[in-house]
Amino acid sequence: MAFKLPDLPYAYAALEPHVDATTMNIHHTKHHNAYVTNVNAALDKFPELKGLGLVDLNKAVGTAAVPADVATAVRNNGGGHWNHSFFWTVMGAPTDSNGPSGELKAAIEGAFGSLDEMKAKFNAAAAGRFGSGWAWLGVKPDGSLGITSTPNQDNPLMAVADDKMIPVLGLDVWEHAYYLKYQNRRPEYIAAWWNVVNWEAASENFAAAKAGKVFGA
Ligand SMILES: [Fe+2]
Numbered sequence: 001m002a003f004k005l006p007d008l009p010y011a012y013a014a015l016e017p018h019v020d021a022t023t024m025n026i027h028h029t030k031h032h033n034a035y036v037t038n039v040n041a042a043l044d045k046f047p048e049l050k051g052l053g054l055v056d057l058n059k060a061v062g063t064a065a066v067p068a069d070v071a072t073a074v075r076n077n078g079g080g081h082w083n084h085s086f087f088w089t090v091m092g093a094p095t096d097s098n099g100p101s102g103e104l105k106a107a108i109e110g111a112f113g114s115l116d117e118m119k120a121k122f123n124a125a126a127a128g129r130f131g132s133g134w135a136w137l138g139v140k141p142d143g144s145l146g147i148t149s150t151p152n153q154d155n156p157l158m159a160v161a162d163d164k165m166i167p168v169l170g171l172d173v174w175e176h177a178y179y180l181k182y183q184n185r186r187p188e189y190i191a192a193w194w195n196v197v198n199w200e201a202a203s204e205n206f207a208a209a210k211a212g213k214v215f216g217a
Contacts (some may be wrong), residue, residue: 001039005033006085014093018192020181028088034154035080042073042170049074052053055157061216062160074158079153083134083170086215089145090169090205092198100199103208104168113143118147119194122171125149126190132174135190137202138165139209149173157214166209169202 008028012023039057043049052060060066061075100108100115112118118137126135129149132134136156139148143165147165148156156165160175178189205215 003034003036003081005029006088010092011202015196018094018195018202019091019178023178025175026180027084027172027176031086033132035077035084037074039077039081039098042070045068053080053217054078054085055214058155058157059159061130061154061158071145071176076153079155079158082157082216083153083155083172086167086174087170089215090198090201091159091193091196092201094195096199097195098199100202102203103210104203106198107145107206121147122169123187123190126173127187129173132161135171135173136165136167137169138167139164139206142204143210145206166205166212166214168209169197 005028009022011021012024012028013055015024017106023122047059047156048192049066049070052065057074057078061071061079066074099105106117108115108118122135122137124192125147126149129135130149132150133149133151134153134155137145137147138156145168146163146165148161148165150156150161154161155170156163156167173186174191178186182189182192208215
């Protein structure tokens with residue numbers, strides 16, 4: 001079954017003024033759409049891989065389950081498809097963004113000391129990622145929260161990832177995610193992004209991750 005571009009759960013302008021509508025439109029209809037098209041094209045050559053869902057396909061990146069012929073295409077485009085599908089859902093209108101609550105709030109305070117300290121560590125991971133990539137907050141195999149970053153369209157689900165975790169939040173720090181509004185000012189984009197974080201989605205992701213379940217599985 002071919003992968004499909006998901007609809008955004010809000011309008012392109014919903015994240016204004018922090019993430020502008022034009023960026024969101026191009027990011028979704030051009031960039032994300034291209035990852036979907038390209039991963040489908042790669043899997044056309046290996047129909048046996050089509051039975052894997054997107055999550056299992058991502059977990060298989062770096063293993064013998066993905067043939068060498070399409071390893072790079074699956075890594076970049078299967079990763080890009082999962083990463084962006086996840087990314088859209090952890091954002092929302094700034095008026096709906098409050099902060100972490102319940103078990104996620106307690107886990108953040110337990111792991112990092114405070115929400116501000118977690119944000120500082122996440123921001124450093126996002127700003128320090130050289131070139132294109134992502135920053136992640138996620139549940140590590142030992143059940144605790146951690147922060148990591150990945151290059152290109154890699155993610156912490158992949159067998160190739162240095163730090164394995166199930167993502168709770170993810171931030172796209174490719175220039176295509178912010179350049180129209182912020183140009184080279186990546187730290188300004190990262191700071192503004194916290195205004196559009198959907199903490200309800202993050203809490204759901206955290207509860208699922210604690211049970212070993214990945215978004216989209
Ligand atoms: Fe992106």
